[in-house]
Amino acid sequence: MSQTYRLENGGLINRYKKLSFKFNGKTYYGYEGDTLASALIANGVHLVGRSFKYHRPRGFFGAGVDEPYAMVQLYRNDETEPNVKATEQELFEGLEAKSVNCWPSVNFDIGAINNFLKIFLPAGFYYKTFMWPKSFWYRVYEPFIRKAAGLGVVSTKHDKERYEHKYEYCDLLIAGSGPSGLASAYAAAKNSARVILAEDKPRFGGSLLTSDVNIGNQSGEDWANRIISELKQMPNVVVKNRSQIFGYYDHNMLVMSEKVSDHLPKTKKYHPKQRLWYIRAKEVLISSGSIERPLVFGNNDTPGVMLSSAAKEYLKVYGVLVGKNPLVFTNNDSGYETAIEFKKNGINPIILDSRVNPKSEIIDEAVNLGIKIKFSYVVVAAQGYKKVSSADISKISDDKKKLGTIENIKCDCICVSGFWTPTIHLASQSGNKTKFKEEIDAFVPGTSKQNETTLGAANGVFTLEETLKSSFMAGQDLSKKITNNDNKISLPNVVEKKSSRHDKFWCVPLPEGKNYKRFLDFQNDVSVSDIEIALKEGYRSIEHVKRYTTLGMATDQGKTSNLNGLQLVSDIENKVVPAVGHTTFRPPYTPISIGAIVGREVGKHSKPTRKTPMHSWHENNNAVFVDAGVWLRPRYYKQGKETLFEASKREAKNVRTNVGVCDVTTLGKIDIKGPDAAEFLNRVYTNAWLKLPVGKARYGVMLREDGIVMDDGTTTRISENHYHMTTTTAQAANVLSHLEYYLQLVWPNLNVNVVSTTEQWAGAAIAGPKSRKLLKKLFPNNDVSNEGLPFMGYIESDLFGVKARIFRISFSGELAYEVNVESDNGNFMWEKIIELGQEFEVQPYGTEALSTLRIEMGHVAGSELDGRTISYDTSLEGLISKKKDFIGKRSLNREAFTSSDRQKIVGVVPLDKKTSIPEGSHLVKDAKATLPNKKLGHISASCWSVEYDNPFSLAILKDGKNMIGEKLFVMSPLKNKVIPVEIVSSHYVDPKGERVRS
Amino acid sequence: MLHIKCPHCGMRSQNEFSYGGDASVKRPELNKEITDEEWDNFVYNRKSLRGKHLELWQHLSGCRQWIKVERDTATHEIFNTYKAEEEIS
Numbered sequence A: 001m002s003q004t005y006r007l008e009n010g011g012l013i014n015r016y017k018k019l020s021f022k023f024n025g026k027t028y029y030g031y032e033g034d035t036l037a038s039a040l041i042a043n044g045v046h047l048v049g050r051s052f053k054y055h056r057p058r059g060f061f062g063a064g065v066d067e068p069y070a071m072v073q074l075y076r077n078d079e080t081e082p083n084v085k086a087t088e089q090e091l092f093e094g095l096e097a098k099s100v101n102c103w104p105s106v107n108f109d110i111g112a113i114n115n116f117l118k119i120f121l122p123a124g125f126y127y128k129t130f131m132w133p134k135s136f137w138y139r140v141y142e143p144f145i146r147k148a149a150g151l152g153v154v155s156t157k158h159d160k161e162r163y164e165h166k167y168e169y170c171d172l173l174i175a176g177s178g179p180s181g182l183a184s185a186y187a188a189a190k191n192s193a194r195v196i197l198a199e200d201k202p203r204f205g206g207s208l209l210t211s212d213v214n215i216g217n218q219s220g221e222d223w224a225n226r227i228i229s230e231l232k233q234m235p236n237v238v239v240k241n242r243s244q245i246f247g248y249y250d251h252n253m254l255v256m257s258e259k260v261s262d263h264l265p266k267t268k269k270y271h272p273k274q275r276l277w278y279i280r281a282k283e284v285l286i287s288s289g290s291i292e293r294p295l296v297f298g299n300n301d302t303p304g305v306m307l308s309s310a311a312k313e314y315l316k317v318y319g320v321l322v323g324k325n326p327l328v329f330t331n332n333d334s335g336y337e338t339a340i341e342f343k344k345n346g347i348n349p350i351i352l353d354s355r356v357n358p359k360s361e362i363i364d365e366a367v368n369l370g371i372k373i374k375f376s377y378v379v380v381a382a383q384g385y386k387k388v389s390s391a392d393i394s395k396i397s398d399d400k401k402k403l404g405t406i407e408n409i410k411c412d413c414i415c416v417s418g419f420w421t422p423t424i425h426l427a428s429q430s431g432n433k434t435k436f437k438e439e440i441d442a443f444v445p446g447t448s449k450q451n452e453t454t455l456g457a458a459n460g461v462f463t464l465e466e467t468l469k470s471s472f473m474a475g476q477d478l479s480k481k482i483t484n485n486d487n488k489i490s491l492p493n494v495v496e497k498k499s500s501r502h503d504k505f506w507c508v509p510l511p512e513g514k515n516y517k518r519f520l521d522f523q524n525d526v527s528v529s530d531i532e533i534a535l536k537e538g539y540r541s542i543e544h545v546k547r548y549t550t551l552g553m554a555t556d557q558g559k560t561s562n563l564n565g566l567q568l569v570s571d572i573e574n575k576v577v578p579a580v581g582h583t584t585f586r587p588p589y590t591p592i593s594i595g596a597i598v599g600r601e602v603g604k605h606s607k608p609t610r611k612t613p614m615h616s617w618h619e620n621n622n623a624v625f626v627d628a629g630v631w632l633r634p635r636y637y638k639q640g641k642e643t644l645f646e647a648s649k650r651e652a653k654n655v656r657t658n659v660g661v662c663d664v665t666t667l668g669k670i671d672i673k674g675p676d677a678a679e680f681l682n683r684v685y686t687n688a689w690l691k692l693p694v695g696k697a698r699y700g701v702m703l704r705e706d707g708i709v710m711d712d713g714t715t716t717r718i719s720e721n722h723y724h725m726t727t728t729t730a731q732a733a734n735v736l737s738h739l740e741y742y743l744q745l746v747w748p749n750l751n752v753n754v755v756s757t758t759e760q761w762a763g764a765a766i767a768g769p770k771s772r773k774l775l776k777k778l779f780p781n782n783d784v785s786n787e788g789l790p791f792m793g794y795i796e797s798d799l800f801g802v803k804a805r806i807f808r809i810s811f812s813g814e815l816a817y818e819v820n821v822e823s824d825n826g827n828f829m830w831e832k833i834i835e836l837g838q839e840f841e842v843q844p845y846g847t848e849a850l851s852t853l854r855i856e857m858g859h860v861a862g863s864e865l866d867g868r869t870i871s872y873d874t875s876l877e878g879l880i881s882k883k884k885d886f887i888g889k890r891s892l893n894r895e896a897f898t899s900s901d902r903q904k905i906v907g908v909v910p911l912d913k914k915t916s917i918p919e920g921s922h923l924v925k926d927a928k929a930t931l932p933n934k935k936l937g938h939i940s941a942s943c944w945s946v947e948y949d950n951p952f953s954l955a956i957l958k959d960g961k962n963m964i965g966e967k968l969f970v971m972s973p974l975k976n977k978v979i980p981v982e983i984v985s986s987h988y989v990d991p992k993g994e995r996v997r998s
Numbered sequence B: 001m002l003h004i005k006c007p008h009c010g011m012r013s014q015n016e017f018s019y020g021g022d023a024s025v026k027r028p029e030l031n032k033e034i035t036d037e038e039w040d041n042f043v044y045n046r047k048s049l050r051g052k053h054l055e056l057w058q059h060l061s062g063c064r065q066w067i068k069v070e071r072d073t074a075t076h077e078i079f080n081t082y083k084a085e086e087e088i089s
């Protein structure tokens, strides 16, 4: 008993390659070229899941991207993926899938009890039913919904697959490879335009694969294959299958998701699973076709009710029968095409046509084939629970309001066709205001907003000849504009059957005494009565009706339900559909995996890693690194089994007693040149810069225009018109942009140039009482005495043949120097310092010791200059010049900035001299005060003072100036700590600053 | 993603640029006596226009020049771009 619904022959599958797969634990067989859906249907499996709200049985409704039901949990190569559409997932050997949204199993689902309690679940059920009584929410409703609802299960494992991003430019981007896509691509390619043709399915050709037409004496399928193979040969054309263009963004940028490996059991080595293409196109041709509309009748969600076009596709592409006793229910000629295909394969369908007495070539053909047709007939309700077993049918009056006697006929599937809805999503996303086309009862694109043209069925053109004609022309004209080539393509002879007009009828009235559910949105279980309730309750705007009822809000985004929902609202409201209007289409057209969106930007690839020239030395010497922006900096150098705390204490202590060396390459460096450089610095910094002599450095603070401190650092006058500015590591890029802003836009008359030299110089800070002795060894030919190179002095020198800059500046508060050499010589410099420093017991120190040293000295850094503090707060007000104007000065007289109890930096020591104070803790007067306890300030930075061997912190404290000596409490609710502390001066060590000048 | 024509480099993707706000704001001259209101208008007060907006962008990952872009804030249409010093009629 395998594949009993597979035809003996036919279809585009590879019958020579049989594949085994598992669904809900049971093994089945299919063929290469199947989708999971076609293979399951071939095996007679029609029950794949449960609906979201009522947990009604769910089968297959479509055959592609529009599928609202058949979502499965997919297992592939030790990974699992939720909500994969069975109609899109190609079969591969060993595929495993399970039903989602059912518990404990698809055949016995406890949630289906909702179906019998449906009185509780009308429109807006989330908003009202579960509101009362309040206590029920946590105990009853919420756990129940969690267990019963939801779709698939997301894997919690790290995704080991690779996803890539690709950026591409082209002349014409064509979305969809049906007749209009192929014709326009062909014409444009012949004009040498750069063309990208994208098809979301594995096979090219769109409707040509399933329709009975003839182009230039070839079948539609053969013609499509010929055009595709010709296009593939052309160097100016990229042809992509399994590629969905899902978003139309600004300035003609579209994004396409290419499923590179999803159809394979395992991703090939060096291949990505999926690839996201960002395509900037000069012209966009939207040939996305159309999706068949359902007809609405009782129990129209029963498995076995499906779109007639899908039934035809299963037949013609996969050689699979969706049923052996089919009923076709249609309001137009498309249903006949499906019935004819059944008949040709030895199956006897019955057609119910809602129209009174339609005439066309297709209907004639059906009649000639002996197909049983009932005009003015409708399906009133499908019968059967897990699969259609019969249908209640009836004659309907000409005004479609009255049903006749109900008859019951046996059938195993109902193929419905309610005419066609153009797929206008991309056009709408581009900004195109769509318009309603009366003849087809659907929206089509209006005037182009960007460079987009919609063709064929997507534009509401449903005849092949007209589609090909307009598409050849569009491809030709648009490419001619770009390439100036003008190759004329003659239209091939087209044979197709003429259709008659569809019936506007789409919703079967309820028979007397029956209360069948008639579904509009099959995934979110929105029925006709839900919309009626919403309107009765006063919802009018279609956007509100949508959100209240959740119509069209499921993962299929209403591809099959939107228009019928609009029809219903307009019918009830007695309006025309365009007056109701449709909801906005937004990208993505179809769900896109998070992996594809993220691409390669995961883990260490999420941002670049910057390493200093001394990085490998640090690595070789047991450095433990820390991220400083995108830089990697040594946090500490581990000796033996030392902890961070022990190592940083040792390193800091060594700086205070001997000499340490720290890699400061990451500091931002900006070269400033030009005759107006001094004037520029004078405007950028708060202090005076005009009189800084050549060979001297100065500490400066720069503000934003709102008066908040932006950054600090030292700037050195290298020569008359040449300065070397340093910034903090974190602010380097912002400061450069800031300087460029003022030079280019505000003061373009200043003759100054700025350029980043951060990566040109490697820097080493040499700090500690023995640093001068070490410097003497490094630069024996220079006078580095206190007189020869005083505090804030600068000299240029030669480090054993290597050009070097020596700055006498200090961040540690000790006698210290900073040596810069060109980056290529960084490692040479570092090794020389270590080598010659041995006799002075030099040790490298990392950022942790660096912090300790600056904190106990009361030097401010990023944690105090946090974008909320002004100069006064950080005790930098002494650097504010009264004599000159500068950036941000006008803001400093703001009331809050000048209040007498303004916050200020202070030092904090725990009373027990033992308990470490967590950074970010709050300072309060009374630890036991009732909440909210008034916050007086916060701990900005903490360390273990190596000078006093006890904890020490810096804090920004309200009225800090007058708080020295006060006893307060530090509270950290995060760490659950309350610590009594004393407020002291922020300058804990060497308050007079004697060491740096020694 | 916008496609912005840098007047120095040509058409470039938005991710090479950073946004700099309203280009019509003029910084008051240094050392000039101005009212609090004038200063607040420079530092804080901005119109949140719907429609044509002249704004600053910096070609950060390119020539690093600040440029002026005339853009519709609702449709994102870019009408014109100018060099910093260019007079706009």
Ligand SMILES: [Zn+2]
Pocket: B006, B007, B008, B009, B010, B059, B062, B063, B064, B065
């Ligand atoms: Zn540029």
